[in-house]
Amino acid sequence: MPEDFSPDLAPVELLVCATCRAGQPTDVEGPRPGAQLAAALLERDWPAHVTVKSVECLSNCDSGCSVAVRGGGARWTYVYGNFTGADDAELVHDGIVKYATTSDGLVPWRERSTHFRKNCIARIPPLEIPE
Amino acid sequence: MPEDFSPDLAPVELLVCATCRAGQPTDVEGPRPGAQLAAALLERDWPAHVTVKSVECLSNCDSGCSVAVRGGGARWTYVYGNFTGADDAELVHDGIVKYATTSDGLVPWRERSTHFRKNCIARIPPLEIPE
Numbered sequence: 647m648p649e650d651f652s653p654d655l656a657p658v659e660l661l662v663c664a665t666c667r668a669g670q671p672t673d674v675e676g677p678r679p680g681a682q683l684a685a686a687l688l689e690r691d692w693p694a695h696v697t698v699k700s701v702e703c704l705s706n707c708d709s710g711c712s713v714a715v716r717g718g719g720a721r722w723t724y725v726y727g728n729f730t731g732a733d734d735a736e737l738v739h740d741g742i743v744k745y746a747t748t749s750d751g752l753v754p755w756r757e758r759s760t761h762f763r764k765n766c767i768a769r770i771p772p773l774e775i776p777e
Numbered sequence: 778m779p780e781d782f783s784p785d786l787a788p789v790e791l792l793v794c795a796t797c798r799a800g801q802p803t804d805v806e807g808p809r810p811g812a813q814l815a816a817a818l819l820e821r822d823w824p825a826h827v828t829v830k831s832v833e834c835l836s837n838c839d840s841g842c843s844v845a846v847r848g849g850g851a852r853w854t855y856v857y858g859n860f861t862g863a864d865d866a867e868l869v870h871d872g873i874v875k876y877a878t879t880s881d882g883l884v885p886w887r888e889r890s891t892h893f894r895k896n897c898i899a900r901i902p903p904l905e906i907p908e
Contacts, residue, residue: 661906699906701906704900705855705897705898706898706899712899714901716901723854723901725898725899767837767856767898767899768835768837768845768899769835769836770792770845770854770856770901771833
Protein backbone atom coordinates (compact mmCIF):
# COMPACT_ATOMS: atom_id res chain seq x y z
CA MET A 647 0.00 0.00 0.00
CA PRO A 648 1.36 3.46 -0.79
CA GLU A 649 2.18 5.26 2.41
CA ASP A 650 1.17 8.71 1.34
CA PHE A 651 -2.58 8.33 1.69
CA SER A 652 -4.10 11.24 3.49
CA PRO A 653 -6.18 10.27 6.49
CA ASP A 654 -8.72 12.74 5.14
CA LEU A 655 -9.54 10.69 2.04
CA ALA A 656 -13.13 9.46 1.96
CA PRO A 657 -13.73 5.69 1.86
CA VAL A 658 -13.79 4.12 -1.62
CA GLU A 659 -16.04 1.27 -2.78
CA LEU A 660 -15.04 -0.93 -5.70
CA LEU A 661 -18.10 -2.81 -6.99
CA VAL A 662 -17.30 -5.80 -9.19
CA CYS A 663 -20.04 -7.31 -11.33
CA ALA A 664 -20.03 -11.03 -10.57
CA THR A 665 -22.53 -11.90 -13.28
CA CYS A 666 -20.47 -10.70 -16.26
CA ARG A 667 -19.74 -13.32 -18.90
CA ALA A 668 -17.17 -11.24 -20.80
CA GLY A 669 -18.74 -12.21 -24.09
CA GLN A 670 -19.00 -15.93 -23.31
CA PRO A 671 -22.08 -17.67 -24.71
CA THR A 672 -24.81 -18.05 -22.11
CA ASP A 673 -24.58 -21.85 -22.17
CA VAL A 674 -21.00 -21.96 -20.87
CA GLU A 675 -20.97 -23.61 -17.45
CA GLY A 676 -18.66 -22.99 -14.50
CA PRO A 677 -17.71 -19.79 -12.70
CA ARG A 678 -18.32 -16.65 -14.70
CA PRO A 679 -15.42 -14.37 -15.58
CA GLY A 680 -16.99 -11.62 -13.48
CA ALA A 681 -17.12 -13.86 -10.43
CA GLN A 682 -13.51 -14.88 -11.01
CA LEU A 683 -12.42 -11.25 -11.31
CA ALA A 684 -14.32 -10.39 -8.13
CA ALA A 685 -12.68 -13.27 -6.26
CA ALA A 686 -9.22 -12.25 -7.45
CA LEU A 687 -9.80 -8.64 -6.41
CA LEU A 688 -11.16 -9.62 -2.99
CA GLU A 689 -7.88 -11.47 -2.32
CA ARG A 690 -5.62 -8.54 -3.06
CA ASP A 691 -4.12 -6.06 -0.64
CA TRP A 692 -5.88 -2.71 -0.69
CA PRO A 693 -5.40 0.62 1.02
CA ALA A 694 -7.29 0.65 4.31
CA HIS A 695 -9.94 3.01 2.99
CA VAL A 696 -10.87 0.82 -0.03
CA THR A 697 -13.59 -1.83 0.19
CA VAL A 698 -14.21 -4.40 -2.57
CA LYS A 699 -17.70 -5.80 -3.04
CA SER A 700 -19.01 -8.43 -5.41
CA VAL A 701 -22.35 -7.22 -6.80
CA GLU A 702 -25.04 -8.32 -9.20
CA CYS A 703 -25.41 -7.11 -12.78
CA LEU A 704 -24.29 -3.54 -13.54
CA SER A 705 -26.29 -3.65 -16.82
CA ASN A 706 -23.15 -3.25 -18.88
CA CYS A 707 -23.39 -6.78 -20.25
CA ASP A 708 -22.22 -5.90 -23.76
CA SER A 709 -18.95 -4.56 -22.36
CA GLY A 710 -18.30 -6.85 -19.37
CA CYS A 711 -16.52 -7.67 -17.19
CA SER A 712 -17.41 -4.44 -15.47
CA VAL A 713 -16.54 -2.60 -12.31
CA ALA A 714 -17.85 0.59 -10.73
CA VAL A 715 -15.95 2.74 -8.27
CA ARG A 716 -17.21 5.49 -5.99
CA GLY A 717 -16.53 7.01 -2.66
CA GLY A 718 -17.64 10.06 -0.75
CA GLY A 719 -19.66 13.07 -1.75
CA ALA A 720 -16.82 14.79 -3.58
CA ARG A 721 -15.65 12.01 -5.93
CA TRP A 722 -16.82 11.22 -9.46
CA THR A 723 -18.17 7.69 -9.88
CA TYR A 724 -16.73 5.67 -12.77
CA VAL A 725 -17.82 2.54 -14.61
CA TYR A 726 -15.09 0.64 -16.45
CA GLY A 727 -15.63 -2.33 -18.73
CA ASN A 728 -14.16 -4.88 -21.10
CA PHE A 729 -12.07 -6.71 -18.53
CA THR A 730 -11.60 -10.37 -19.37
CA GLY A 731 -11.66 -11.92 -15.89
CA ALA A 732 -9.22 -12.75 -13.10
CA ASP A 733 -6.24 -12.01 -15.37
CA ASP A 734 -7.14 -8.35 -15.17
CA ALA A 735 -7.05 -8.12 -11.38
CA GLU A 736 -3.71 -6.31 -11.39
CA LEU A 737 -4.92 -3.86 -14.01
CA VAL A 738 -8.05 -3.06 -12.00
CA HIS A 739 -6.09 -2.85 -8.74
CA ASP A 740 -3.67 -0.37 -10.23
CA GLY A 741 -6.41 1.90 -11.55
CA ILE A 742 -8.50 1.81 -8.41
CA VAL A 743 -5.55 2.53 -6.10
CA LYS A 744 -4.82 5.61 -8.20
CA TYR A 745 -8.47 6.66 -7.93
CA ALA A 746 -8.37 6.13 -4.18
CA THR A 747 -5.45 8.56 -3.81
CA THR A 748 -7.58 11.40 -5.16
CA SER A 749 -10.14 13.44 -3.31
CA ASP A 750 -12.31 14.02 -6.40
CA GLY A 751 -11.83 10.74 -8.31
CA LEU A 752 -10.08 12.47 -11.21
CA VAL A 753 -6.86 10.60 -12.01
CA PRO A 754 -4.65 12.64 -14.35
CA TRP A 755 -4.93 11.33 -17.91
CA ARG A 756 -1.22 10.56 -18.20
CA GLU A 757 -1.40 8.33 -15.12
CA ARG A 758 -4.28 6.22 -16.41
CA SER A 759 -3.56 2.87 -18.03
CA THR A 760 -4.45 2.45 -21.68
CA HIS A 761 -7.28 0.14 -20.68
CA PHE A 762 -8.77 2.68 -18.30
CA ARG A 763 -8.42 5.41 -20.91
CA LYS A 764 -10.22 3.41 -23.57
CA ASN A 765 -12.83 1.53 -21.57
CA CYS A 766 -14.55 4.11 -19.43
CA ILE A 767 -18.21 3.21 -19.92
CA ALA A 768 -19.59 6.22 -18.09
CA ARG A 769 -18.87 8.57 -15.22
CA ILE A 770 -21.29 10.29 -12.88
CA PRO A 771 -20.61 13.61 -11.17
CA PRO A 772 -20.00 13.80 -7.43
CA LEU A 773 -23.01 14.27 -5.18
CA GLU A 774 -21.56 17.71 -4.56
CA ILE A 775 -21.39 18.78 -8.20
CA PRO A 776 -18.51 21.21 -8.80
CA GLU A 777 -19.50 24.54 -10.36
CA MET B 778 -47.64 15.64 -12.30
CA PRO B 779 -48.94 12.38 -10.88
CA GLU B 780 -50.63 12.97 -7.57
CA ASP B 781 -49.74 9.72 -5.90
CA PHE B 782 -46.15 10.50 -4.96
CA SER B 783 -45.35 9.53 -1.43
CA PRO B 784 -43.94 12.37 0.67
CA ASP B 785 -41.38 9.81 1.83
CA LEU B 786 -39.69 9.50 -1.56
CA ALA B 787 -36.09 10.69 -1.57
CA PRO B 788 -35.16 13.56 -3.89
CA VAL B 789 -34.15 12.58 -7.43
CA GLU B 790 -31.46 14.21 -9.58
CA LEU B 791 -31.56 13.96 -13.37
CA LEU B 792 -28.14 14.85 -14.80
CA VAL B 793 -28.15 15.69 -18.50
CA CYS B 794 -24.88 15.72 -20.41
CA ALA B 795 -24.74 19.05 -22.21
CA THR B 796 -21.61 18.22 -24.18
CA CYS B 797 -23.03 15.22 -26.10
CA ARG B 798 -22.88 15.49 -29.87
CA ALA B 799 -25.10 12.46 -30.55
CA GLY B 800 -22.74 11.27 -33.24
CA GLN B 801 -22.36 14.64 -34.96
CA PRO B 802 -18.91 15.37 -36.38
CA THR B 803 -16.84 17.55 -34.08
CA ASP B 804 -16.74 20.40 -36.60
CA VAL B 805 -20.52 20.99 -36.55
CA GLU B 806 -21.21 24.42 -35.09
CA GLY B 807 -24.17 25.59 -33.04
CA PRO B 808 -25.75 24.22 -29.89
CA ARG B 809 -24.96 20.62 -29.22
CA PRO B 810 -27.77 18.04 -29.12
CA GLY B 811 -26.96 17.39 -25.47
CA ALA B 812 -27.35 21.06 -24.58
CA GLN B 813 -30.63 21.17 -26.49
CA LEU B 814 -31.92 18.09 -24.68
CA ALA B 815 -30.90 19.61 -21.35
CA ALA B 816 -32.68 22.88 -22.18
CA ALA B 817 -35.84 21.04 -23.21
CA LEU B 818 -35.82 18.99 -20.01
CA LEU B 819 -35.23 22.01 -17.79
CA GLU B 820 -38.39 23.58 -19.24
CA ARG B 821 -40.67 20.67 -18.44
CA ASP B 822 -42.90 20.18 -15.42
CA TRP B 823 -41.44 17.74 -12.94
CA PRO B 824 -42.59 16.25 -9.67
CA ALA B 825 -41.53 18.45 -6.78
CA HIS B 826 -38.85 16.03 -5.64
CA VAL B 827 -37.08 15.87 -9.04
CA THR B 828 -34.27 18.28 -9.94
CA VAL B 829 -32.81 18.54 -13.45
CA LYS B 830 -29.20 19.62 -13.89
CA SER B 831 -27.14 20.24 -17.01
CA VAL B 832 -23.70 18.72 -16.47
CA GLU B 833 -20.43 18.27 -18.32
CA CYS B 834 -19.35 15.09 -20.10
CA LEU B 835 -20.55 11.79 -18.65
CA SER B 836 -17.85 9.97 -20.66
CA ASN B 837 -20.44 8.07 -22.64
CA CYS B 838 -19.60 9.93 -25.83
CA ASP B 839 -19.98 6.92 -28.14
CA SER B 840 -23.59 6.50 -27.03
CA GLY B 841 -24.72 10.09 -26.42
CA CYS B 842 -26.89 11.97 -25.77
CA SER B 843 -26.70 10.64 -22.24
CA VAL B 844 -28.43 11.17 -18.95
CA ALA B 845 -27.80 9.84 -15.46
CA VAL B 846 -30.40 9.60 -12.71
CA ARG B 847 -29.93 9.03 -9.00
CA GLY B 848 -31.51 9.92 -5.73
CA GLY B 849 -31.12 8.88 -2.14
CA GLY B 850 -29.19 6.12 -0.48
CA ALA B 851 -31.67 3.40 -1.40
CA ARG B 852 -32.02 3.93 -5.16
CA TRP B 853 -30.01 2.40 -7.98
CA THR B 854 -28.29 4.96 -10.25
CA TYR B 855 -28.83 4.54 -13.99
CA VAL B 856 -27.09 5.88 -17.08
CA TYR B 857 -29.14 5.93 -20.28
CA GLY B 858 -27.84 6.80 -23.71
CA ASN B 859 -28.49 7.13 -27.42
CA PHE B 860 -30.95 9.99 -27.18
CA THR B 861 -30.93 12.23 -30.23
CA GLY B 862 -31.54 15.63 -28.65
CA ALA B 863 -34.48 17.84 -27.68
CA ASP B 864 -36.90 15.57 -29.57
CA ASP B 865 -36.38 12.94 -26.89
CA ALA B 866 -37.36 15.19 -23.97
CA GLU B 867 -40.78 13.51 -23.61
CA LEU B 868 -39.18 10.05 -23.71
CA VAL B 869 -36.69 10.99 -20.99
CA HIS B 870 -39.35 12.74 -18.90
CA ASP B 871 -41.58 9.66 -18.99
CA GLY B 872 -38.80 7.33 -17.89
CA ILE B 873 -37.51 9.57 -15.13
CA VAL B 874 -40.95 10.24 -13.66
CA LYS B 875 -41.44 6.47 -13.42
CA TYR B 876 -38.05 6.17 -11.71
CA ALA B 877 -38.98 8.94 -9.31
CA THR B 878 -42.10 7.06 -8.18
CA THR B 879 -39.96 4.19 -6.87
CA SER B 880 -38.09 4.03 -3.62
CA ASP B 881 -35.33 1.80 -5.02
CA GLY B 882 -35.07 3.06 -8.61
CA LEU B 883 -36.22 -0.25 -10.06
CA VAL B 884 -38.99 0.41 -12.58
CA PRO B 885 -40.76 -2.83 -13.52
CA TRP B 886 -39.57 -4.07 -16.92
CA ARG B 887 -43.03 -3.99 -18.48
CA GLU B 888 -43.36 -0.30 -17.60
CA ARG B 889 -40.10 0.74 -19.22
CA SER B 890 -40.13 2.23 -22.71
CA THR B 891 -38.38 0.30 -25.45
CA HIS B 892 -35.67 2.96 -25.52
CA PHE B 893 -35.01 2.65 -21.81
CA ARG B 894 -34.97 -1.14 -22.08
CA LYS B 895 -32.44 -1.14 -24.89
CA ASN B 896 -30.22 1.80 -23.99
CA CYS B 897 -29.26 1.34 -20.39
CA ILE B 898 -25.53 2.03 -20.47
CA ALA B 899 -24.88 1.00 -16.88
CA ARG B 900 -26.44 0.95 -13.46
CA ILE B 901 -24.79 1.32 -10.08
CA PRO B 902 -26.13 -0.19 -6.87
CA PRO B 903 -27.61 1.98 -4.13
CA LEU B 904 -25.26 3.30 -1.47
CA GLU B 905 -27.10 0.92 0.84
CA ILE B 906 -26.51 -2.22 -1.22
CA PRO B 907 -29.35 -4.72 -0.78
CA GLU B 908 -28.32 -8.20 0.42
